[in-house]
């Protein structure tokens with residue numbers, strides 16, 4: 001049980017804002033777990049509580065089975081990048097890594113190793129104040145890797161990066177997970193995690209909405225939907241809606257039909273003489289699946305919130 | 310689409326966990342690395358040193374600018390007063406002197422009449438004395454210090470006895486000459502071989518100090534006192550020795566109405582002016598030389614505050630606590646590092662100030678006491694200690710308020726406002742302000758016990774330490790309780 005994060009009944013309130021509300025989940029080894037939710041959902045707050053930085057009002061978080069604040073050399077248990085800009089601008093990148101290494105008695109060679117691993121190169125001798133956002137992210141990642149920890153946690157690591165940077169981080173996270181580490185990575189954009197995460201924790205307003213494997217989520221979101229391609233969208237929509245189907249447009253010539261089976265759709269359209277060029281089972285994107293989930297959750301939250309007051 | 314997840318590989322284990330070490334020493338190294346890798350912080354330390362030395366040089370060249378002056382008398386250099394009137398016989402070795410003070414007149418509550426054994430008649434010679442006073446009982450006095458051991462309410466007439474065994478002198482007092490009570494015992498460094506034993510009178514000047522903003526008005530007149538003694542005996546007796554007198558030098562001492570001794574039968578009457586003790590108006594040359602600490606402290610306070618608030622402002626406090634979750638230890642490490650850095654800067658600055666100011670002062674006709682003088686050494690090392698404690702105090706305040714500007718302003722106000730307002734307050738009120746605020750720490754720079762000294766050197770530093778301990782405790786409590 002080394003490479004895990006366990007969160008049990010975590011709750012945190014800031015004044016009248018409930019930031020995290022009875023949150024429980026486990027982050028397991030060997031996979032990238034995406035931690036997704038809209039702005040203000042409580043992702044960063046949860047991560048701070050896992051690291052013992054914020055004190056939970058209730059519940060507990062364990063890293064490798066132990067509370068973070070009881071760890072003696074925590075950099076070897078959990079590496080984190082919560083905020084890439086948290087560096088003194090007048091300090092050289094290398095010196096930033098050096099004091100961190102000293103704090104846990106890590107050997108000096110680790111500093112050079114992580115500079116190499118994060119691709120900082122000669123920039124390590126420059127002062128952090130002059131770094132680009134991408135360089136800062138690399139420095140933050142280097143700091144997280146310093147203790148070669150089995151658990152890694154990144155808060156919005158690709159936020160504001162160019163596609164090249166996003167691809168680099170995605171590849172790095174994958175390779176870290178492949179070594180058997182637990183990797184928790186947050187984002188408020190599901191699309192950023194597309195193809196990068198194996199598992200998803202979805203939260204909204206501090207509550208857990210979904211704790212699922214990515215493929216299960218996609219399968220559920222695609223379930224029973226039919227994608228229809230036709231030049232005559234208006235007629236097709238009228239015909240299908242009259243038959244009780246829910247129809248949404250997708251792209252310039254496609255329709256997503258929920259309700260009837262593909263056979264029934266063909267039957268209806270041929271019966272009315274509406275021509276179409278293609279029909280297939282729909283495969284949802286992660287973004288769509290997520291919108292679906294959060295839409296329901298936000299409605300639920302509104303009701304729950306109304307009751308509470 | 311995503312490929313089916315392969316069976317989870319075994320948990321990863323850190324390859325460096327075995328080499329990682331936890332401990333306060335590592336924490337100190339981490340905090341020191343933080344301090345030394347921000348160039349403007351090391352420059353601030355340097356600025357503190359340069360400012361302090363510059364102030365010392367300026368004030369030294371200033372005080373010497375009035376041209377060549379007559380060299381001051383040796384006692385002025387020692388910053389003591391050795392006046393009054395002394396009537397004595399030689400004392401070859403161990404022995405004792407006894408007398409009854411039958412009456413004492415004038416000179417105020419601290420007028421002294423009694424016995425004295427001293428190394429020689431020279432000014433500033435080592436001595437031990439036992440005196441009865443009108444307002445402070447019977448006192449054992451030595452080393453040109455104030456007050457002395459003893460006390461009570463006894464007044465003349467009073468029997469007194471002083472015995473010498475080597476360098477140890479013990480005083481006894483008695484109301485009737487039969488039942489003796491021990492007042493105190495002192496070791497007189499420098500009292501060896503032949504000495505003098507006899508009677509003395511002394512009285513402090515009557516001084517009134519009134520303060521107005523920007524200055525003070527000191528008015529005073531020399532105190533004079535008269536006392537009569539009988540039953541005088543020095544043992545072992547020196548058969549052919551005659552009583553000798555030592556009065557105050559020049560000035561009013563030449564006036565036989567104020568200074569002198571008369572003898573009729575076994576009764577001696579001594580008159581004298583001036584006191585034996587510290588010179589309460591002596592200029593404190595060392596303190597003036599170290600006055601740059603008032604300016605250097607601004608740099609030190611700024612450094613200590615920024616060392617902490619930068620962590621809040623840049624968000625690195627979370628990184629710090631992520632690496633070392635034991636927050637009290639982090640605060641302790643920060644305090645040690647910023648304290649030692651300030652101590653080092655303070656030592657360099659204080660020693661450089663005193664050593665570099667010396668030739669300037671000497672060329673201006675002032676002979677500053679040597680660095681090896683215990684009081685000077687205390688002031689120099691104490692100035693460095695003062696800056697170290699101030700740094701820790703500022704660090705604690707920075708944790709409490711978390712904002713650079715607020716913390717720096719608060720600490721400097723607390724240190725400077727008492728100094729400024731004190732000059733405008735009545736002396737008694739000013740003394741209390743200088744005693745109970747953190748600014749009391751500056752008392753460690755005193756090398757002369759002056760009339761306006763509000764608190765002793767160590768006690769003053771102790772007051773600052775107490776404030777610092779309280780602030781540090783509050784800071785530790787808040788740091789643990791608050792979300793980072």
Ligand SMILES: Nc1ncnc2c1ncn2[C@@H]1O[C@H](COP(=O)(O)OP(=O)(O)OP(=O)(O)O)[C@@H](O)[C@H]1O
Nearest residue numbers: 014017019037038039040041042043044045046188
């Ligand atoms: N220190 C704080 N004081 C007061 N409120 C806070 C504090 N930290 C977070 N909150 C509030 O708690 C809620 C959750 O914030 P949090 O930063 O954890 O969300 P998030 O999921 O990380 O959002 P984002 O995607 O924008 O980073 C928000 O409503 C936020 O305003």
Ligand SMILES: [Mg+2]
Nearest residue numbers: 043044045155
């Ligand atoms: Mg966030």
